[in-house]
Amino acid sequence: MEKKHQLNSRISVDCVILGFDSEGLKVLLIERKPVIENDFIKALPGDLIYDDEALDTAAQRVLTELTGLENIFLEQIGAFGSPDRLNKPEDRQWLKAVRKFPNERVITVAYYSLVNKDLYTPQPSSFAQNAVWVPIEEVQSLAFDHFEILQAGLNQLRNKARVQPIGFNLLPERFILSDLHKLYEAILGRELDKRNFRRKVNKLGLVESLNEKQIGVPHKPSLIYKFNETNYKRLVEDGFDNFGF
């Protein structure tokens, strides 16, 4: 058997942070400090991990360093390690400018999370010049293989949303049912009948009304709801798949 050289690799983490507001799903991207001319390429927040650092911890740290977001519950998407994932010319230029060993292979472990956009105002630092929420449908291309990673993150979210409740982290503590409705439509990418949606939510006991109304809206005010934490957690654990097998 042919014997090949085994090389060390660097490990990085990248974070797909998804937020939601009335306009739809958005992803948190960074614009890098312009170490090369006309670097308009956006990227997921991500960086190399440290020596003795757990992957999860590294993801937390890197996210905080680049965007200021702290204590975000991150879930792993998976590892991305194509040998040529750093080989786009623009990316190589940037790596040469900022990395000590720009030619070394890097395998990245991707994480994702859902957050309530309004609670987190990104504060760029480190090599992030800026951190911005970008509507997912506007994302065209990203640095490295980050576009692919974003798609994987969205996929995982959609699959998860089919069997688990989603929204606790994505909506404010007090919200109205139509926000939850829009959220699910955004995640699943299709329309959901309002009445059927509400019936289901009620049946599952996901939410409870606070007996307060919106004020100042130019239409019939909605009741304000909160999640029923007990039922929510139970559903996260059990799942609500009701497929028959």
Add this chain to the structure above:
Amino acid sequence: MEKKHQLNSRISVDCVILGFDSEGLKVLLIERKPVIENDFIKALPGDLIYDDEALDTAAQRVLTELTGLENIFLEQIGAFGSPDRLNKPEDRQWLKAVRKFPNERVITVAYYSLVNKDLYTPQPSSFAQNAVWVPIEEVQSLAFDHFEILQAGLNQLRNKARVQPIGFNLLPERFILSDLHKLYEAILGRELDKRNFRRKVNKLGLVESLNEKQIGVPHKPSLIYKFNETNYKRLVEDGFDNFGF
């Protein structure tokens, strides 16, 4: 901000290969060549990747090298990179005996697959002294963090089985419905009503009868079935989750 040293890491891949027979689900484990005394610890087939090798390719190669299994469709489970994942004393001894840099951190990317046990007779080689199918309920402890990885693989399988058909890779080309039935019971870990199961399978168009009977069985012979490839693939793509949202 405190500046820490960033170290290269090695990357490995590990494979959770699940097989099924009339006794239930089994996992393919290797027994390592005894470089240390009394090394009875079993492990998932896995090894370091090469320099310029894609992760998926590496998983295929390593699996073949250790067990002889070729052309297995592998799906990624995720990355496991706890800094102390190699620190059990038995594991350290073994690493010292076989690895050039036994102290270096290794992050592993785990894969899983389902195969028809009968089609693959493991042929141990490389540092595998033996490769054996072990009933999953008998697996007590494994090398490194492999037990944890196995559990993650089983979890992924169960979750997948709820929304996608499973079995094409796990059963022979010609099978009987009660095998498929037992398979699902093994995967989901609970009993399924025979009649309801058959009704569902029929409704989904998953299988079709070959109009042949078993021969030589000491009871009413079963019709022999094959998967309906078209419907099977469609269900894999679309999923058969019928949850309401």
Add this chain to the structure above:
DNA sequence: ATTAGTTTGCGTCAAAATTACACTTTGCTA
């Protein structure tokens, strides 16, 4: 040839879940 043993294969009914669909209510604004 009969019997015992084992697994296959089928159908129905009640309860629950899904789907499709339209109008009234409420509060604000002009």
Add this chain to the structure above:
DNA sequence: TAGCAAAGTGTAATTTTGACGCAAACTAAT
């Protein structure tokens, strides 16, 4: 006070689920 905009509500037809028992087909043993 008229008009706008979103909230909120019910029903009927269909489909799906879940529970449940018995006759038929074949072999092996006697």
